[in-house]
């Protein structure tokens with residue numbers, strides 16, 4: 059055995075303690091995939107991988123995608139590594155990063171399958187804030203009472219870019235909307251942004267309850283979840299709000315306090331995540347790589 063597994067919380071999280079040079083060994087990869095499936099996220103504490111090593115690990119978990127092509131402030135184009143930061147010398151358009159202060163999964167607005175795996179490496183720490191929280195949306199579904207499950211099955215939710223912006227841009231200008239729409243479009247690789255597009259084009263309807271190909275079931279929620287189709291606005295938003303409170307309760311969540319060199323790999327379709335607020339100039343820098351999605355939300 060070249061590694062040791064540590065369970066972090068009963069329903070979410072595991073750590074793999076392994077030497078840097080063994081991180082891509084077959085048995086480590088196999089354990090990582092299994093733990094991610096069962097426990098949403100895997101931490102490699104202070105492993106300190108280079109970008110090249112992180113990309114090698116990314117490639118072992120699926121097909122790599124640069125998930126932030128031309129996202130405002132996106133950097134290191136061509137390297138497949140996206141730097142998540144509020145540092146102005148790296149990212150001069152931080153709105154996209156501010157959205158990560160709120161519970162979300164990556165790819166909620168997209169028509170393509172959401173990314174299968176996201177991988178975050180800590181290169182710089184915030185003095186205050188900057189911890190990342192994860193919620194296991196399979197565990198949240200599993201623990202619901204049967205009668206509530208029956209009421210939720212079949213409901214559909216509109217996910218909108220405006221809903222994702224609402225917490226930090228109450229009345230977004232046309233220019234801000236356009237920039238956000240562009241960011242969403244650019245995550246749909248290869249598509250051109252139509253000149254006359256409107257934010258209404260950037261709503262995506264998903265089932266509230268997602269039965270995955272594996273047979274496991276998760277809730278599809280987050281800050282992007284705006285309305286329940288066919289339900290009065292207030293009633294729908296109240297339901298979304300209650301389900302969010304349920305999903306992010308302590309039993310189903312894990313908060314990661316970063317140390318430099320930590321690597322966290324998570325199952326994006328089964329996880330909501332957010333970062334605790336941190337400020338520009340705090341020094342926090344994360345390097346993200348992404349494995350492309352293989353399963354549409356259905």
Ligand SMILES: [Fe+2]
Pocket residue numbers: 158162163164331
């Ligand atoms: Fe994210």
